[in-house]
Amino acid sequence: SQQGEEDPQALSIQEGENATMNCSYKTSINNLQWYRQNSGRGLVHLILIRSNEREKHSGRLRVTLDTSKKSSSLLITASRAADTASYFCVPSETSYDKVIFGPGTSLSVIP
Amino acid sequence: SAVISQKPSRDICQRGTSLTIQCQVDSQVTMMFWYRQQPGQSLTLIATANQGSEATYESGFVIDKFPISRPNLTFSTLTVSNMSPEDSSIYLCSVRLGYEQYFGPGTRLTVT
Numbered sequence: 001s002q003q004g005e006e007d008p009q010a011l012s013i014q015e016g017e018n019a020t021m022n023c024s025y026k027t028s029i030n031n032l033q034w035y036r037q038n039s040g041r042g043l044v045h046l047i048l049i050r051s052n053e054r055e056k057h058s059g060r061l062r063v064t065l066d067t068s069k070k071s072s073s074l075l076i077t078a079s080r081a082a083d084t085a086s087y088f089c090v091p092s093e094t095s096y097d098k099v100i101f102g103p104g105t106s107l108s109v110i111p
Numbered sequence: 112s113a114v115i116s117q118k119p120s121r122d123i124c125q126r127g128t129s130l131t132i133q134c135q136v137d138s139q140v141t142m143m144f145w146y147r148q149q150p151g152q153s154l155t156l157i158a159t160a161n162q163g164s165e166a167t168y169e170s171g172f173v174i175d176k177f178p179i180s181r182p183n184l185t186f187s188t189l190t191v192s193n194m195s196p197e198d199s200s201i202y203l204c205s206v207r208l209g210y211e212q213y214f215g216p217g218t219r220l221t222v223t
Contacts, residue, residue: 045212086153096142102153103153
């Protein structure tokens with residue numbers, strides 16, 4: 001198992017702007033997942049991107065994966081106050097990997 | 112997907128007592144995990160609880176302090192024993208389905 005390292009650790013933007021957060025990892029993966037945690041609530045699975053995919057979209061979310069650089073990015077377009085949350089990336093090599101969390105990116109969207 | 116419920120959702124406990132947290136899943140799953148999230152921190156894996164085997168604890172966590180039961184494929188409990196204020200955290204149950212992992216809403220524990 002490995003953990004991702006999110007960057008930046010904190011990000012503050014105005015509502016309507018785009019938010020980009022990055023993730024780096026150390027070893028080869030089968031897939032990488034992004035999770036969101038709103039304050040005081042459980043985690044929500046946002047998106048999974050496989051190692052043979054370079055880009056994936058889900059609503060206002062766009063995830064890219066560069067396996068040569070061992071990095072991923074999460075772009076949230078047209079941000080809303082409800083996007084205020086912590087975001088975590090989780091690289092995974094096998095379906096038996098333990099999910100280990102990094103520090104996350106704390107996103108604040110200011111109305 | 113999987114829907115996970117936890118009981119209690121929150122509790123305030125006195126130092127030295129124990130609390131058992133229940134986790135119920137709406138489908139049968141093999142891999143179940145317990146996490147702790149201390150105030151302002153990320154999630155830390157406490158242990159992996161697979162049905163039919165003893166729980167496997169991460170470094171820094173021991174069975175005497177965090178005993179876990181996994182009687183069947185849809186249920187697990189985590190007990191926080193002999194609590195101290197440092198145990199004040201959110202405790203989350205999680206299950207794995209394929210490559211995706213799902214989380215319960217968490218139990219917010221305050222130890223006074």
